[in-house]
Amino acid sequence: MPAPAAAPAAPPSLDSHPLAPAALSRASVLYTDLDGTLLGPGASLLASAEGAPSLTAVRAVVDLNRAGLTCVICSGRNRWQLLEVARLLGWDSYIAEVGCVIVPGRGEAPLYFTGDWNKDALREGETPYEAITRAGALELLRRAFPGRIEEHAPWHLNREATHVLRGNVPLAEAQSALDTLELPVRIVDNGVINPPVHTLRGVAEVHAYHLIPQGVHKSDAISRDLARRGLEPADALAIGDSATDVEMADAVGLGVLVANALDDARVLEAASTRANIAATRARRGEGWAELADAWLAARSELA
Ligand SMILES: [Mg+2]
Known part of the structure; x- marks a missing residue:
């Protein structure tokens, strides 16, 4: 019987990735997935990765908001769900339905993308x-x-x-x-x-x-959103937990995976073909906070 193919190695950690310092200090926008990434079990913002009550993710959101950094939700959820989540988090624009619906700002008309369709x-x-x-x-x-x-x-x-x-x-x-x-x-x-x-x-x-x-990817939506803002890919970061989230890295300077993403072999496979992917050491919202802290630290060194 042939030996099973070895799983690809996990991407480097955020704190040791060679591209991270430059990417973190330059970026001003973060594209973020919600479920399994910022949110804990049961889609709670107020839970640790293990489901215990926790303020870690909230604290990180507040820190980024206080620093005036832009966070854009990029999720499979519909735009009505994202409208409410964005309001709760104090964010303005969001990308819904896996890159098909961009809402440039609250109250603005959505932009639709249908990829390869005639x-x-x-x-x-x-x-x-x-x-x-x-x-x-x-x-x-x-x-x-x-x-x-x-x-x-x-x-x-x-x-x-x-x-x-x-x-x-x-x-x-x-x-x-x-x-x-x-x-x-x-x-x-x-x-x-x-x-x-x-x-x-x-x-x-x-x-x-x-x-x-067919033909719609979160990365295309991010590219369009960055162009609309007059920004370059290097001005942005992305964070997620699924194989489709790995694709977000193609549109930004650095793509980050929360540690729980590495449990999925398809994520490792997708990440192995890209050089600009790093992984946090912590899972879910605590991993999200790890990126937020590293981002703020890199930008304060710049100041
Ligand atoms: Mg997710």
């Missing part, structure tokens, strides 16, 4: 979310994997561009099935979740999935 992919008045439904993507997956995939209620509501599902399906097979549709749709695994209720059958480990217009 100009006529959408019918008049139709959202990308509705087009994915019309193309039959959900029906197709339900038929191909009965009982193993369903909408991630209640988070599937009020979406405009992407669908969020939960279950456990072989990703390559699911993508092959979607490739038979006329509309190009990509399925992305957003990692393990623990939904309090679901109607899946025989699924021990539940994953969240997104159905996204």
Whole structure:
């Protein structure tokens, strides 16, 4: 039997990454994922990585806000959810639905991106979310994997561009099935979740999935947002916990992974092909605070 392929090595730690000092001292904007990154279990900002009450992440947010540094949420959540989170955190703009919806500032009209879709992919008045439904993507997956995939209620509501599902399906097979549709749709695994209720059958480990217009990546949305601000990639940092978050590094000076991201072999695989990825030593919100502290320290050395 052939030996299993060795997992790629973890990226260097933030405190020893050769690119970190210059990247941290130059950056003025941080693009941040929420779930599994800034937030603890149960999506709480007030919890440690282990779920104990903690102010560490909040303290870090306050420190960055006090320093006048810009944080932009970049998440799979819809823009109505992000509006409320941004208000709570004292932030202004956000990128929703895995890079498909940019809200440049609170109260401003959203900008939509549909990647590789043809100009006529959408019918008049139709959202990308509705087009994915019309193309039959959900029906197709339900038929191909009965009982193993369903909408991630209640988070599937009020979406405009992407669908969020939960279950456990072989990703390559699911993508092959979607490739038979006329509309190009990509399925992305957003990692393990623990939904309090679901109607899946025989699924021990539940994953969240997104159905996204083919060709849209969080990194493209970040590039567009930076261009809108008149900034260069080197003016920005990104932090996340999933393989899709690793792609954010392509649009910024330094991409950072919270330590819990390294539990996922797909994250290690994606990170191994990029030189500008560092990992924090702490998990979730405590890792986020580790980046915030390093960022502030690097900028104060500059002053
Ligand atoms: Mg996440």
